[in-house]
Amino acid sequence: MAAYQKVMLRLKRNPKEFLACAQRGNLPEAIALGNFWQDFPELLSLGLLDVFFHHTDDSKAPIDSSANHMDKPVQLAFASFVGLAKVGEFWDAGLLDESKVLKAWPGIFTWSEYFFVARVLPVGVPDGLRQGTMDSIASTWYGFLKNANVRQAMADTPGAIELATHLWIREGTGSVPSFATIPVTSSMFDSLLKFADDSALDRVVEAMDGKVDNIAQIALNRLRAAIKGPNLDAMEMLIFTDTINTLCREPRNGLRDAFLRFNVIHWVTKGLAAISTNIVSAPDPKSLAAMLSCLGFLSNYIESTDGFTWVLQSINAGLISAYADCSPVFNKVDLSDREDIIIPIFDDIIPRYMVFRSVVCAVDGAIFSVDQSNRRGKLERSPAGDAWRKFYALTLERRAFLAQHHLLKDKAIICDNTKCQRMDDKNAFRKCSACLCTFYCSKECQAIAWKQGDHKSMCKLKQQERIEHKAESITKQDIRFLHHLTLQDGARNLPHLRALAAREFPGIPYHSLVISINYNFLPPTFSLKPIDTYTGQNIRGTTNGEDRHHALVQKTKEHPGKYVLVEAMISFGEGDQLILTLAKGDYWDSKDGYDELVADEMDQMMARIIVDNIMKNLGSQVKHSESRRSRRRNP
Template identity: 30%
Template structure:
């Protein structure tokens, strides 16, 4: 057929004359603008049948016209596409509501058309401004109405389409998407996470599908809607992304394909941000338990192929993010289990040891080992301290009596309990503890994690006693040691150490409940009442969380070396220095894992030295 014959047939016929038209375009027999004239003629909304029972010819022509947009170069026809978009949208909605056998084929053509014209942001913006476009895209996504465009991949076109709308969009787009499902964030989150799982697991891992779904999850997570982010976290998104990374880590070694490398980078990129969301220690433990460290080791031989920015991000997942959470006992214990698996097998340890990740891994491994030793040391002591600040006797917990009201404080005798209630501050603390329990609000940080933190910060303070004294003499020459607060910031690496004045000191964590603020006020007051016995230690955690700890006086010993003597002669267990002696004995046991030089660097260059601010 000649050019004119093809055009006349496609223009006037109600039969299927669109396929020859597209072939003629591919062979450059007909200009694209003339082809678009024919396509938009058949896609005019006036041609939409009133019912599905009417003639099939207009619908067949419309389906073929929609599919004809595949791989079309629209660079010079953006305006025409925008003008013709209303007809495309109306036909798309028509086919979505159809219930017959033609629906599947028709919606496949809809997906091909939409994704083909969405290559230009101006067209995407115009599509998004249409009143029903986002809503229709969301419904097609939830229904999985459009199958993968490329048979080699398993990411549905409907995911690609909705992803295009979310990219470079404002909050209104997300609100419209959520409005389609009745603002049910959990429904959206669970479906998005489940779709990622279809890209790996029971079937061969599809790296392209992983990239598409990770990108979509990234857009949802960064949409600025806290309920949506919380729903994703509740759907165990970090666990599933880590599992995807574990599968991809096998591909990068077995196939060494570019697609697998891209999927690896996207997985690490998502975790780099998401692991620190809300109460990060939960997600870090979850991800490590899902195999994050093993995947890191398996992928490490290929890190050298990454661009500098991507390499920095990937290394930070373990070297910065996970490392900063090695102050929580729950994280430390999970990491220790996974590290034992890696150390027991030669392949993963060998891979990371020969890669560009070796310095980061060695530093992380040393820090994790040190903290694991401390967990065991602090746990095996099984001792309790009398809560009467004037006593502080230490003995086996079985020898102590527990307050029957709050259940969290212990006393060595009935007399100490009475003294603490009448003369101390336990009455106020006890009431606050009971109120918190009645409100049913769980603590952001578990009691086990807080207990370990309180022991860790005391030990950390004494390890850096020499610097603290130098800093005190330099910045607070007129303030006695007993009038200072030790501040340790674990939210950064290297950890930051500084001092503040106890006089006029105020502490306000925006994430703390009213009860926690009241408890902190009592703790601060205790430090002021007993400055020669107690030192207040302010600990900053991730996302401005914080913990206030009271330890035995950090500055009470004559010098830092004397403090660390295994036996402190003349010290009675009822004296706070007896408690210091026990920490000293603990320290002596872990000396093989700590560098007790003048810098008090525990593990060397990367994580050892604290930053003195």
């Protein structure tokens, strides 16, 4: 302590002489400057950086990495690194000379390589020295990266991103904890990559010998540890989530797919849930930034691949509850972030996937939990309130339809023989034993459809489709639900479609028009297309899917008046998917698409669902009479 006070006294009395001594190579002065100069920021204007850059000049670095890493030049360079680790905060104050930093960077990089090889890689290096070396390199780089021009020079340096990658994978692996107050190596790594071009991520993969799974596991292990830790650190959450955001940016190199394989959507949603538990009571800037980072990641990547898989995964991981818990602080976020990141999640993204039964079921359960607490009111009063009310109404609508779908799933089965088309309950039919999804009312009808109809070719396509669906997350129940939803929505909008046909296609029979429903909009939009020029080309899918679409189109064209083709455009991750459904030829003539008995039962079921929802919001329970009530038709 006495020695320290003596050195500090000398520094206060004559700072210029102290700097001169350090530049001449006096080790005590150089070490003192490295450790304590931030207590004397005026030293920056007296040439402090010149001292540090003098000792980290490229020409002073040992040529042989096996040289004694405790030699005086090495100690002087390391003391300079310790000092340079603290300069980043002074960029904004205008106290750093960009041109000097750019000129010094090659030397800094050369010394960084030396320290990594001499003090980090060897097995026998004491853990404290190894950790201190890693902290000093990472902190120095992180400080430099706050300047855009310096950052670009660093990213363009051959070997720099590779060295940063090797430092990053070693972060937190030693027995001695980091001396930094934040995960500085992850911060440095993310800052270096965030504004670099996409080739920088290719260099990361190359530095890891192409092992993208290892990269994903390292990043996710740190996020999981932060989530499950005894005391949630919002800054750690922010840094780790930002790093994952950056690593997933480019889909071409396999990194994003690797993160998805290891359930990154699940863990980022869990991170959002962890942040949401106390963000309202303590909405500090770090927590808000961490929340926005999680929501930004989900907004950017939840629609990766098929989209459906990750939407469902996020909802099951607690997205809706976490979103509701965070909603009271949405007004503390910049307007642009609210409009570009927060609100679209339930105003645009999730609603587009409410055409899948699995998503509707998951959302319904999550919304019930929100309804049972006081969170719904908070959400509706937040900046996302309008979007949430629309989404809530959509959920009630699809919840009711889900009940209807369950009621109808074994009813209204149609014989596939074009000459028959009998409709009845499922137990009145026999099923094709090969494709397992085509029904006939008799053995004779099955033979006619095979020999004279198109089932011989269609059967193979359906078998292949079943195999393809097994490899996807979308279940047979989801596809059946979508077909049913398409037919119901078309039937409900027949008055509008008839008026549209009269206006745009006068004189053309209804059965010669394809009904097109676009579920990428809320509410969905409806249009008509002539069957004569319709191709049914699949926007995105397998060759077999395109062949099946073509077969359905041909079947409709070859049997005019027997079938009506209904197409549904749905979101399917990074693109759109076209789903075709065949209806009977009298589809245009139906009033509501279903027989009266089923409709009557459906009205009662919808009424029960709506009343249940009201009573749940009131915190009550209700028992419903199962007596049948007469159906009231709307005019």
